[in-house]
Amino acid sequence: MVSFDGFRIEDGSPIYLQILLFVKRGIVAGCIRNGDELPSRRVLSSFLGVNPNTVQKAYRLLEEECLIQSRAGAKSYMVLDKAKVDRIRRELLEYHARSAINAMRQMGISKAEALSVIDMFWES
Amino acid sequence: MVSFDGFRIEDGSPIYLQILLFVKRGIVAGCIRNGDELPSRRVLSSFLGVNPNTVQKAYRLLEEECLIQSRAGAKSYMVLDKAKVDRIRRELLEYHARSAINAMRQMGISKAEALSVIDMFWES
DNA sequence: ACAACTGTATTATATGAGTAATACGGTTGT
DNA sequence: ACAACCGTATTACTCATATAATACAGTTGT
DSSP states (O other): OOOOTTOOOOTTSOHHHHHHHHHHHHHHHTSSOTTOBOOOHHHHHHHHTSOHHHHHHHHHHHHHTTSEEOOTTSOOEEOOOHHHHHHHHHHHHHHHHHHHHHHHHHTTOOHHHHHHHHHHHHOO | OOOOTTOOOOTTSOHHHHHHHHHHHHHHHTSSOTTOBOOOHHHHHHHHTSOHHHHHHHHHHHHHTTSEEOOTTSOOEEOOOHHHHHHHHHHHHHHHHHHHHHHHHHTTOOHHHHHHHHHHHHOO
16 A cells, blocks of 8 residues: 655645655655555545545546556556656656756856755755 | 846746746856846836736845845845845755755665766756 | 836736535445 | 445635736936
8 A cells, every 4th residue: 555654745836746746756766566556535635634636636647647547436556667667767866856956057056066065965 | 237038937836936036046146246236027027928017026025035125116126245145045055955855865866876866967 | 397217006817726515436345 | 235435527616826907106317
C-alpha cells in the first residue's frame, strides 16, 4: 500500500500537483513499487484533509501518464517498469536542478558558491 | 532606469510574484541599485503584455517591503542599502537551495549526486 | 499655465483551484 | 445475495489571479 506519511500540504502550488510530485518522488526513491495498491480517493482525501475531487484530479493525471491503473469499483494500483522509473528520475532531476540553477544565475551567484550553498543546507 | 529586458512570463506562479522575484534577483545581482527609477505601471504592463493592475500589485508588495518608494504623480524609485540587499540575498539563496534540496532528498538522491547534477546542468 | 505624464482607486468579468454535497454503477468479501 | 466498499460524474459555491475600462488627483517639463 502506497503510504502518504510525511506528506505535508504547502501553499504556492496546486494540491493536486503536490500529490502528483509526491508519488513521482516516491517512485524514484523506490518506496513506491510496481503493483502497490493506492489508498482510495475517499480515504486519502480524508487523511490529507482535502476534497475527494482534488485527489481524483491527481490520480487522473497519474493514470494519463500510465503510472497507475484504475477500474471502476476496484482499488487502483501502480503500473511501473524500469523505463518509466528512469524517465521520471531524469524528468524530476532536470526540473529541480534547472529551477534552482536559473534562479541563482539570475542572482549573479557563481557555480562555486551555488555548490557551497547546496552543501551547507543539505543537512536539516 | 530598472530594465526588464530578459524577463519572460512563465506559468505555474502568479505574474505579480514573478515580477517581485525578478526585481529581487536583480537587486542581489547588483544590476538594480539604490535610487534607480522604475518604469511606470502603464509602461511596464505594456512592455510585458500584462494588465496594469498586475504590475501595480507587484509594486505594492515591493513598497510594503520598503524596497521602492512611490509618490502619487511621480516616478517610483528604488530605496536600498547594504542591510536590505544582504537580507534579500540570504532569503533567496535559502529559499531556492531548500526547495531543490527537499525535492532531491525525497527522491532518495545523495548529496554527492545532487552536487554532481548541479555541476553538470550549470552550463547551458 | 498646461499638456503629458504619474500613482491610485473602483467596478465588472473570466478563469482555474478547491470545496461541498450528491448520485450512479461496478467490485469485493462474507 | 448483499452490505460495504470502490471509481466516476455532476452541480453549485468560494476564492485568488488576471483582465478590462475608467476615473481622479498629484508631478513634471516646457
